[in-house]
Structure formats: C-alpha cells, structure tokens
Amino acid sequence: xxxxxxxxxxxxxxxxxxxxxxxxxxxxxxxxxxxxxxxxxxxxxxxxxxxxxxxxxxxxxxxxxxxxxxxxxxxxxxxxxxxxxxxxxxxxxxxx
Amino acid sequence: xxxxxxxxxxxxxxxxxxxxxxxxxxxxxxxxxxxxxxxxxxxxxxxxxxxxxxxxxxxxxxxxxxxxxxxxxxxxxxxxxxxxxxxxxxxxxxxxxxxxxxxxxxxxxxxxxxxxxxxxxxxxxxxxxxxxxxxxxxxxxxxxxxxxxxxxxxxxxxxxxxxxxxxxxxxxxxxxxxxxxxxxxxxxxxxxxxxxxxxxxxxxxxxxxxxxxxxxxxxxxxxxxxxxxxxxxxxxxxxxxxxxxxxxxxxxxxxxxxxxxxxxxxxxxxxxxxxxxxxxxxxxxxxxxxxxxxxxxxxxxxxxxxxxxxxxxxxxxxxxxxxxxxxxxxxxxxxxxxxxxxxxxxxxxxxxxxxxxxxxxxxxxxxxxxxxxxxxxxxxxxxxxxxxxxxxxxxxxxxxxxxxxxxxxxxxxxxxxxxxxxxxxxxxxxxxxxxxxxxxxxxxxxxxxxxxxxxxxxxxxxxxxxxxxxxxxxxxxxxxxxxxxxxxxxxxxxxxx
Numbered sequence: 097x098x099x100x101x102x103x104x105x106x107x108x109x110x111x112x113x114x115x116x117x118x119x120x121x122x123x124x125x126x127x128x129x130x131x132x133x134x135x136x137x138x139x140x141x142x143x144x145x146x147x148x149x150x151x152x153x154x155x156x157x158x159x160x161x162x163x164x165x166x167x168x169x170x171x172x173x174x175x176x177x178x179x180x181x182x183x184x185x186x187x188x189x190x191x192x
Numbered sequence: 193x194x195x196x197x198x199x200x201x202x203x204x205x206x207x208x209x210x211x212x213x214x215x216x217x218x219x220x221x222x223x224x225x226x227x228x229x230x231x232x233x234x235x236x237x238x239x240x241x242x243x244x245x246x247x248x249x250x251x252x253x254x255x256x257x258x259x260x261x262x263x264x265x266x267x268x269x270x271x272x273x274x275x276x277x278x279x280x281x282x283x284x285x286x287x288x289x290x291x292x293x294x295x296x297x298x299x300x301x302x303x304x305x306x307x308x309x310x311x312x313x314x315x316x317x318x319x320x321x322x323x324x325x326x327x328x329x330x331x332x333x334x335x336x337x338x339x340x341x342x343x344x345x346x347x348x349x350x351x352x353x354x355x356x357x358x359x360x361x362x363x364x365x366x367x368x369x370x371x372x373x374x375x376x377x378x379x380x381x382x383x384x385x386x387x388x389x390x391x392x393x394x395x396x397x398x399x400x401x402x403x404x405x406x407x408x409x410x411x412x413x414x415x416x417x418x419x420x421x422x423x424x425x426x427x428x429x430x431x432x433x434x435x436x437x438x439x440x441x442x443x444x445x446x447x448x449x450x451x452x453x454x455x456x457x458x459x460x461x462x463x464x465x466x467x468x469x470x471x472x473x474x475x476x477x478x479x480x481x482x483x484x485x486x487x488x489x490x491x492x493x494x495x496x497x498x499x500x501x502x503x504x505x506x507x508x509x510x511x512x513x514x515x516x517x518x519x520x521x522x523x524x525x526x527x528x529x530x531x532x533x534x535x536x537x538x539x540x541x542x543x544x545x546x547x548x549x550x551x552x553x554x555x556x557x558x559x560x561x562x563x564x565x566x567x568x569x570x571x572x573x574x575x576x577x578x579x580x581x582x583x584x585x586x587x588x589x590x591x592x593x594x595x596x597x598x599x600x601x602x603x604x605x606x607x608x609x610x611x612x613x614x615x616x617x618x619x620x621x622x623x624x625x626x627x628x629x630x631x632x633x634x635x636x637x638x639x640x641x642x643x644x645x646x647x648x649x650x651x652x653x654x655x656x657x658x659x660x661x662x663x664x665x666x667x668x669x670x671x672x673x674x675x676x677x678x679x680x681x682x683x684x685x686x687x688x689x
Contacts, residue, residue, distance in 0.1 A: 105564075107571075108564040108567050108568055108571075109564070111564075111567040111571065112522065112551070112560070112563045112564050112567050113526075113529070113547045113548045113551050114548060114551055114552045114555075114560060114563075114564075115545070115548040115549055115551075115552045116552060116560075120557075120560075123557075124560065124561065124564065127561055127622050128561065128564060128565060128568070130622065130623050131514065131561065131565055131622060131623065131626075132565070132568065134510075134511060134514070134623055134626070135511045135514050135515050135569075135578065135582075136511075137508070137511050138508055138511050138512065138515075138578075138581050138582060138585055139581075140508075141505065141508050141581075141585055141588070143581060143584035143585055143587075143588065146584040146585075146587050146588060147584070147587055148580055148583030148584045148586070148587060149583055149584075149586045149587045149590060150388065150583055151388045151418075152374050152388065152389075152590070152637075152638060152639030153374065153375050153418050153420075153639075154375070154420070154670070155375075155420070158417045160414070168281065168282045168283070169281035169282050173281035174281065174532075176281075177278070177279070177281070177532065177533035177534075178531070178532055178533060179530065179531075179533075179534070179535075179536035180536070186531060186532060188531055188543050188546055189540065189541060189542050189543055189545070189546060190542075191543050
C-alpha cells in the first residue's frame, strides 16, 4: 500500500474544489492510498517503444461550417436552470 | 418486441407497466415515474393506430430510461444530489429516436451517482435490489434499468457502459445487455463520465430485440462528433440485398456467418470462438466457471471451433482503466460547480465556497475518490508515471484484441468473476468493488462491442429461491455489432418473465 500524506490530500482536495471534513480526509487518505497502490502495478509492464492511445474513435477530425444554428435551448431556458439569476445574468457572490 | 395494436392498446401497456413498477417499489428501481406524460403519449399512439396510421416500430412500447439521459419530460439527476433539481431544456438524441418510433418512457431508473460504481449502492437515492435476491446488489452502474427488464416491468431499458455498467448488471439479473462499438450511438444529451470509453446501449430479453433498438438508434449525429457513419444499418441492407455474396463477408480477417437476425441459421463457415488463457480461472466463482465450461462444450458440440488466445496485457486493463477513466472524470465533472445549474450550497459566502461547498455536499464518496484520483494521475510530477504510462498500456491492449480477432471471430468470457454480491459487502472497499469489473473494462479501453447473455443460475439459496443469474459475454471486433447479435440469437433463447 502506498502512503499518501495529509498535504497531498489537501492539495488534491484543492485541485478538485472539495471542502473536505477531517473525517473525509482520513478515509480518502486510506482509499486513495490503496487505489494508487493498485494502479502502480503498471510499472511491471514494458511500454518502451509503445505509442500512447488517447482515443479509440477511428476517424480524423470532423469539420462543420462555423454558422449559428437554431438550438433547442434558448437563453431564457438556460438562465432558468441557474440557482440564482438577476437582470438576465447568472448571479454569484461578490468576487472582488 | 410486442408493440401496441387495436386489441392491445398503448394505454393498457403503459398502465400495466406503471402498475408493475409500483408493485416493485421495494426494489428501488425508479428514481421518478413519468406517469401523466406517458399515458398522454400512449393515447396519441392509440389514436394513430385507430386511424390506421403507422405508429412506428416501437409503437406504444413502454421503456425505462437510465437517469443520466436528458429529456424535457421530468428531471434528470444522474442519481446525484448535485443535479437533483435539473430539468433539462434539451432531449438526448437516443430518446428522440426511440420516441420517433413510438416508444414511451415510463420512468427514470436508479444508478450509481454519475455512473461511478458496480452495484448501484453509490446512488444518492439508495441501492436497487437484485431481481432474484433482495439481500444482494443489482449490479451497476445501470442497476435500475437491468432490474426493470428482469422484473418484466418493461421490454427494454437504456443504459450507459463505461467499463461494464450495462453488461455486469445484465448478468446479475439474467437479462441481455449490449455495449456497442465505441461511436455507434450518439451520446448527445447524456451526462458525460469518461468520454473516451462511454457508450450508450440497451437491456432487453433477447438479442433480436436489441438488434431492433440498434437499427433505430445507431448512426451519425451532427451533435456528437464522435459518432461513426451508420455501418449498422448498412450491414442489414447488405444482408437482405445479396445473401450469396454476403455469405463470405469478412469481419476483421475472418469469415463470419451473416444470417438475418431473426431468420434461420445461415452458416457459411464455422465461427471460431476464442477463449482467453490468461484469465486466472481459480479466482472465478465455481458456478460461473462451470457455466462457462458447459457453454464452450455445447458450442464445440454444435460444430464451432474453439481457439485458445494469449492476451497477457489484459490483466493490466483494470489498472489502466482506473487511471484513464478517473482522469477523464475529473475533467468532465469540473462543470458541476453550483453556478450555472444544479445544487448550490446555501452556506456559500464567496465564489470559492460556491464551488467547494456545492461540490463537497453534492457528490457521493465514490465521485470524490474518482475525481481526486483523476487529479492525482494528471498532476505534474505524476503524469508520466501514471497517465502517459496507462495510455501506452492501452495501445498494447488494443493490439492484443487486433491479434486475437485474426485467430477467431468472437471471444467468449464470463462478464464478472462472481454472481451478484451482498448489499454492503464491497461498498466501503473500492478495490474489491473495482475487481468486479476486471473482465468488462478491457472492451471499453479498446472500443470493441460486448453482449452479456444469460446462461443459467447458481444453486438456490435461502434468499435466492431460483438461484442467482449467471452471465457470459460475447466480444467482437469493432463494427461487428450486427454479426455479434446474430450469432448471439443463434446460441441463446429468449428470457423474460
């Protein structure tokens, strides 16, 4: 089992935007350590001279004309989804 | 597939399905029912039928929709808290295609939150129970859809399969479950998990029912640039067009039978079935191993050639999967931030708190594990050792399949090492849960199709009077979907209660 430090958990929580409790940090520390231990078995596999595969779609890039098409959801429908809205804008707490 | 007629009306079929759904409430199959809209649609279908109009190939057929497909009817939640109030302003391409043929959605089915899991226990709405044993899991992530078909509530249900999420619950509940070739069915309007492996597929009671759904739903979609041109229906036209020429049609480098999906067997050349030597059979449940050996013996008896395959890189597929998929999850799920839609924490006082409070309260523990692992394998200092290494290993796995399909037409394996496990047995032990996917994930990494077929049951137990279902998996090369379902039709019989 790999060791994962509290600093590393804090760093990953920050990258992931989670406000974890101390209890969550403890259990995630154990779980992530076990998972990282498991996936580290890839070290055994010889991948020298092997190219990486990022996608299994068989086709090259597909282009379309850069033209505005009518959409199913309009501005109003999208704004209605926002948890807070004001003056036709999505509202969030003060940033500056 | 039984469709509505003048005598057997759509309204009666929909009402019957809704009644059954309510009677099965204790199984926690549905997150929400679509009662009013479904009955209204059924009345429209019946009116068409009464006038003698064509009401579609799925006229009045009630179906269940996995809770990660968007539809303007009702709310889509991906069985999560963070999407709980989400009423979609768009409808997914798959739903549109099904409904254009007259199918009627009666409800949304329970799943592991964001499809992260193999048991449906990671749902915000609690677990779905197994159709054959109420003390065991339904499998997952599409657990609700599998049980909805197994309990005879609907004739088919939609699912998504990123690493086994259709095939494993299908095998746990004794129904057919199909994951097509990557890119066959549009993913437009389906909640994203891991974009390089996510596939749309179906649960049904026979391979020929799945064939019909594939005919309807496959094809290129301008809204999903990762959809392939429609090879699926092309293969059908070819078959009905010139049978003699198509008899020797080659898939990969090998001859395959090409009888019609519902027609009589039309064997032009013996199909060669591959079995993988490298799976450690000692780790597989004895019931499953026996069912597998029995099926192989049957196939041999029927004249199929059995070929042994060396695929040593496959045993690394699970490790590759749990690097590549969390990496894509961490990116895809960053959009759920409490700003534009979904749940926002009421306690957040700053923009940073909107993100971090909403995400922390909105995601389930397994969502958090996967997002954090994804950020770990992608972060500087670890990228080369994990993410890049995994993508190279992925190439080796793809090459093993390519080589295997030079020697055989289809591969047969178990779907999972064990039948349905007990509720609570693995939910707090992520590694033991992940190991349940060891035979299903390699297909997703390679983009090849796989069908779970029911082949029997375990011995009865106190909690499973009829025994637990056992499933095997037929794997084919990319774009062999039509031939694979035809082959499955020949070697299986119809299920269903």
